[in-house]
Amino acid sequence: MWDFAGRDTAIDMGSATVRMHLKDRGVVCREPSLLARCRRTGRILALGVPAQEMAGRNPDVTLIRPVRGGAPTETDAAEYMMRALVRRHQRRHYTARPRLVVTVPSGLSSVHYRALRFSAYQAGARRLTLVPTPIAAAIGMDMTSSVRSEITVIADIGADVTDVGVIAFGGLVTSHTAPIGGSALDRAIVDLVRREHQVSLSRSAAEAAKVEVGAVPPLGRRPVRQTVVHGRDIATGMPRELVLTTVDVGRAIAGSVAEIVDAIRAGVSGCSPEISGELLSVGVTLTGGSARLPGLERLIRDRTGLAARIGDTTGDAAVLGAGEVLRAARSPEPPARDSSPNPHLLTTLPEFEY
Ligand SMILES: Nc1ncnc2c1ncn2[C@@H]1O[C@H](COP(=O)(O)OP(=O)(O)OP(=O)(O)O)[C@@H](O)[C@H]1O
Ligand SMILES: [Mg+2]
Structure with missing residues (x-):
């Protein structure tokens, strides 16, 4: 104990x-x-x-x-x-x-x-x-101080869950916890490498590639980077090295990233009309390790209409x-x-x- x-x-x-x-x-x-x-x-x-x-x-x-x-x-x-x-x-x-x-x-x-x-x-x-x-x-992040009366919207995007809450001084107005986060992105990278390269990759290698070169598509003017990963060739059982780019990782994670955006939508959708109007001016603050995925704020902004910003501290x-x-x-x-x-x-x- x-x-x-x-x-x-x-x-x-x-x-x-x-x-x-x-x-x-x-x-x-x-x-x-x-x-x-x-x-x-x-x-x-x-x-x-x-x-x-x-x-x-x-x-x-x-x-x-x-x-x-x-x-x-x-x-x-x-x-x-x-x-x-x-x-x-x-x-x-x-x-x-x-x-x-x-x-x-x-x-x-x-x-x-x-x-x-x-x-x-x-x-x-x-x-x-x-x-x-x-x-x-x-x-x-000092967003609930005594001198502030406005509401705060947090989307904490961790490894296993995305936890979204609309907070007023009286507590949680509405919230939603969805079983989606960084681990799902890692699994999606493992799946893509298996499917397209017939290589079995460890989750930790996939996570390292995500952190190193990952970004949410479309990339716009974001540079395409690349990284070398090591796995096991499924046919021969022998070690294999291959190059993954920002484009590959983006393709792999797009579906899971869309689920994160859906979770944010579900998290704010239960608000009353009065508060909903206020959401447009306060926007959503992203925390949790997965908030650091480049391009996520932009996608959230495009798909929900809410201004998203990364918190001063994430994890x-x-x-x-x-x-x-x-x-x-x-x-x-x-x-x-x-x-x-x-x-x-x-x-x-x-x-x-x-
Ligand atoms: N720079 C980065 N880019 C993308 N993802 C990142 C980055 N840094 C960390 N992550 C991811 O953030 C996740 C960990 O975040 P965090 O520490 O908030 O999770 P957790 O609190 O342990 O999980 P949960 O809140 O879901 O229980 C991991 O999936 C990790 O891969
Ligand atoms: Mg967490």
């Missing part, structure tokens, strides 16, 4: 990356959400980067992804990961029971909701606050917001800074005392 040694902690358990924020120390951890387990003994051998390096190289090792679709689906493994990371980042021994702030997809199912509450209890948490990712990301936005929720919770007096999150918004977050 989790074993937080008493330090209040903000956590974003992403499907690809787990992030942790500690007061006074900022973001202390950005680690791949991966564990390596020995097939024979069942023991966990490595976590994060070392586990990733074992992938496919050691026949005795299976890789576990404790978080899928933005939710800790492998509960025991997720708890193990948390415990190990918190221990690694603790400096002193704490005895008090900690307060936890954890980001969750806005559409988290009631089953996962209960599992998370139980895990936090097992971990010895004194109190648990759950923050829907769009709210956390908005707070993390870290949600955990920074969770950290800010923790800070604000400790100082109940009125916010000291104009940029502090609106206190009313904070009262809308589900909180459990054990």
Whole structure:
């Protein structure tokens, strides 16, 4: 079970990356959400980067992804990961029971909701606050301050999910969590290479190519770049090297990127006519690692009519917001800074005392 040694902690358990924020120390951890387990003994051998390096190289090792679709689906493994990371980042021994702030997809199912509450209890948490990712990301970018009255639209595009939320000072006006993100783009690249080149490519090689040369078509005046990838020839079983260009990657990912745009459309479509009008002036702010895909803002603008911009922070936005929720919770007096999150918004977050 989790074993937080008493330090209040903000956590974003992403499907690809787990992030942790500690007061006074900022973001202390950005680690791949991966564990390596020995097939024979069942023991966990490595976590994060070392586990990733074992992938496919050691026949005795299976890789576990404790978080899928933005939710800790492998509960025991997720708890193990948390415990190990918190221990690694603790400096002193704490005895008090900690307060936890954890980001969750806005559409988290009631089953996962209960599992998370139980895990936090097992971990010895004194109190648990759950923050829907769009709210956390908005707070993390200082977009929900007490002095602002306008609404904020966040589309957090991660690895497994796109979480879209329209936020007013009273909380989420409407939201939508869709099972689409960067991993689907990687799978689409693997599929294209298999189909057109008869080469089997690893997901991580596909992801590296996407990050290096990927862009959303049409490219316009964007330069066509190229990268070399290595895979296995399906017919001969021998290693093969091939060149992928921005055009190839763009062709592969176009369908999945369209699904991301559809998710954004679905996320804002539930707004009242009054708020819908306001959306045109506020636009949508993109966070999450996949927001960095070149050309995505332009496609969203073209297909939805909403001005899209990339957030000041992308991947870290949600955990920074969770950290800010923790800070604000400790100082109940009125916010000291104009940029502090609106206190009313904070009262809308589900909180459990054990
Ligand atoms: N420069 C980049 N261009 C395109 N995609 C990128 C870039 N950098 C990171 N990504 C993608 O962003 C994704 C990871 O984003 P993030 O860390 O926000 O995910 P996560 O929070 O772990 O997942 P989720 O929120 O879906 O649970 C990966 O799919 C990664 O390939
Ligand atoms: Mg995320």
